[in-house]
């Protein structure tokens with residue numbers, strides 16, 4: 066069988082689990098795709114604003130914000146504070162041992178510009194390196210679905226961020242947690258996190274960590290149990306405003322550069338903020354034959370926010386060998 | 400019961416890349432068998448709430464109710480009434 070690429074997005078028949086309907090020429094996801102209507106988007110935004118009014122101004126912060134320093138999160142923070150200047154934001158940047166200096170500078174700059182507090186979440190590099198090495202060496206620790214969303218290394222890293230951001234929000238009594246997920250990464254713009262669910266997602270991640278061979282006894286990565294015990298039934302809400310706003314990569318970059326954000330100088334455009342990314346992509350491709358960005362890019366293309374050509378180009382772009390080697394050395398892999 | 404169970408199974412096959420050949424027993428754990436993660440669970444819950452016009456109370460979002468085909472089916476039957 067020759068490789069068929071979906072007519073609408075960038076998924077193709079060579080990717081495991083993807084079938085292209087010969088009649089329509091579309092993948093299953095494009096066939097069943099129902100985008101948010103303009104009405105739905107504005108309803109969600111209205112609901113979000115209602116929540117800001119209802120729950121804002123009570124805790125130490127209103128929003129605990131996941132700021133990587135990359136374009137999406139920098140743009141989201143900037144637009145958020147432009148539109149809702151009354152929100153008190155704690156921006157958390159996770160130093161996973163691989164963030165570029167440029168990403169740190171950008172994150173600090175965005176906080177200065179928007180009047181947000183900056184907090185750098187750090188952990189011992191050795192512990193992180195070992196964890197990521199184990200993630201690289203692991204197989205099938207994450208469900209199939211997650212393998213299409215991100216690499217094993219990224220899934221580990223993102224899960225740590227989520228756990229620690231939820232923890233921080235509970236500690237700070239902040240009603241909202243925000244991630245700059247694109248429409249392809251999150252179909253759900255508003256997610257209320259109840260105590261039961263937080264407990265359950267902690268245990269899911271705990272088991273995933275065990276599968277890759279990590280026992281997180283000191284709760285370095287997992288939400289601290291005592292923090293969960295301290296919360297009421299109602300937890301913070303996870304909000305993803307970026308998937309409700311228009312998304313145009315070119316415009317986002319342009320508007321950011323205008324306010325002094327520095328575009329990254331790496332030859333792998335997906336590595337805007339993390340120097341482990343190329344290695345993580347290659348590792349995932351080798352293990353599963355799935356490009357960890359395929360789904361994300363397909364989602365952006367499907368929603369019409371990126372041209373199919375541009376998406377295909379991004380997907381088939383060569384990964385940076387020097388970055389891969391550098392990361393492998395740090396992780397002590399191969 | 401059966402139509403609901405099959406509907407959930409179809410949803411899982413369509414949305415989670417679940418192996419169509421996998422022999423998933425009614426009481427098998429979705430999260431422990433690599434079918435669902437926490438994001439997937441929230442999406443599944445959304446789907447169920449919309450499809451069956453129900454609201455899942457916070458107390459019921461537990462592994463006992465939500466981590467297996469049987470558990471989810473029972474939950475829906477209980478809430479639809």
Ligand SMILES: [Zn+2]
Pocket residue numbers: 071072073074075076091092093094095096
């Ligand atoms: Zn498609």
